[in-house]
Amino acid sequence: MLAIQGGTPIRTEKYPAWPRVTDADRSILSAVVLEGEMHSGKYRRAFEERFAADCGVKHCFAVANGTVSLELILRAYGIGAGDEVILPPYTFVATLSSIVFAGATPVFADIARGNYLLDPRVLEEKITPRTRAVVAVAVAGCPPMLDELEEICRRHGVRLIVDAAQAVGAAWRDRRICACGDVASISCQNTKNLTCGEGGLITTNDDVLAEKLACILGGGAKDGVYITVGQDHGISEYQAAILTSQYGKLGGEILLREKNAAYLAGRLKELDFVKSASYDPRITCHAFHLYLMRFEREVLAERGITRRQFLKAMNAEGIPVSAGYMPLYTFPCTVSADTVRMIGGHIDVTPLPECQRASYEEGAWLTQNLLLGTRKDIDDIADAMIKVWAHADDVRRL
Ligand SMILES: Cc1ncc(COP(=O)(O)O)c(C=O)c1O
CATH class of the missing domain: 3.90.1150.10 (Aspartate Aminotransferase, domain 1)
Structure with missing residues (x-):
């Protein structure tokens, strides 16, 4: 008899809990507390450098979450009012809201039946003269068809932003997902496979983009002059420490x-x-x-x-x-x-x-x-x- 009708359920035990807090988390966190430095410093920089090196990219920025990271990318590319950004409709709401926060217009392109990921076959018909970027989402941690997406974006002169919020560690033809597209974004929110409670990572090989991101994250300042409006969305040393220990497993x-x-x-x-x-x-x-x-x-x-x-x-x-x-x-x-x-x-x-x-x-x-x-x-x-x-x-x- 089915459990819903009063029969014995197949399973009564719980599945493994998440996140898994380890001794490594406890000891690195005590080290940060003892050192007394709370704000973005050596732990954050060390993690960014290590993660970038592992992914084979030049730049990594550890930020507040995986929504802000997408919004920052769009801002740093100068994408906003009047621009269109294509995304799949089958994703977490943040993929959409980050585009709205940037002031650009989200345009939906359908997914493929077999994998629920942005379908390159329908992408092109959504590209217009106003399109500035495509956000391809690695739903479930599965890389989308990156060769095809990169080729289409290159041909149309639009940016390919990989929303890899769910896909830390994934790889496409042995290339880490964080090194794919023009730039990638990861979420380190509590349910994610690499977490510090709340957090996000931006990875890119684009030096110009990286310079703009650094400027925005530095409050908008370059060489001591406030040349744009910015905000420090960087993570604290506590978060960077937890990311470091969680990354080990x-x-x-x-x-x-x-x-x-x-x-x-x-x-x-x-x-x-x-x-x-x-x-x-x-x-x-x-x-x-x-x-x-x-x-x-x-x-x-x-x-x-x-x-x-x-x-x-x-x-x-x-x-x-x-x-x-x-x-x-x-x-x-x-x-x-x-x-x-x-x-x-x-x-x-x-x-x-x-x-x-x-x-x-x-x-x-x-x-x-x-x-x-x-x-x-x-x-x-x-x-x-x-x-x-x-x-x-x-x-x-x-
Ligand atoms: C596909 C996708 N994009 C963006 C985000 C936003 O990440 P965060 O919750 O860290 O802001 C998430 C998080 O759930 C996500 O799954």
Whole structure:
């Protein structure tokens, strides 16, 4: 009997908690406290330098969060009023709000069905003479099709900003995602695979951009003269210290997530109603911030059930699986008076077919901490799916 009907759930234990605070965090933090230097100094600089070197980029800036980082990038490129910036509608709201904060107009381009990432095949038709940048999001920690995106952006003379908020550690053809596009942005917010509670990273090889970012972050000053308006969004020494210690375990966690994700993908192959998100063979490291799946609507319809009913039954079995993002073009903030005022116009909110399908009918995800457990933790996910599917007639009545 299904747990939702009073039966025994497949699982009652919790999945591994996140974030994982370690002894390394405690000792580095005490060192900062004992040294008495709270503001951006040696810990921050050391982390920025180490991260940049590991990613193979010249510059890294550690900032307050992964929204400010995107906004800073746009400002430093001089992108604002009258400019258009293309983004996918299937992402966290910050991808949109950072563009609005910059005063530019967000333009939505649809995602691809297999992976829920910006589809290069539909990108070009959205480029106009006003387009200044494309923000490609590595949803779930999966790099988008970077070769194609870089080629299109180069040909049209627009910037490619990689919103790698969820993708620290990911790699495309052995190139770290932070070294892809013109510039990349990472989030170190509490749920992210590398966290210090709140934080963000900007990485680039572009010296001109880096100089502008440094100026804005330095309060707008260059050589002692305030040449632009700026603000110090840099992280404190405490945050930099935690980033440093957490970074030490990132590599091992990436390998574990990849291993568990591969095992889960293997188990899900047994089931014909759910597909793991496909990923491009050119991806040499997937960060698996999320494990994305697709419940094929036609197959569910044949059994007369919906994704909502299926997920509800899964949750009762003790598996925290959820439906994922809703399209940004449906959010009240996208059409709000504030947004209209900030960008001096309206955002086109025409629904896009693949995003509609992903958001309302097919998408489902598991969060990264579920991939940090044992093989049994993963088996429980697949076993719960098999159980719920076998009881489709009961699910239909939910
Ligand atoms: C795709 C994406 N972009 C941007 C952000 C914003 O990052 P932050 O929460 O650090 O501001 C997030 C965070 O959830 C995200 O997932």
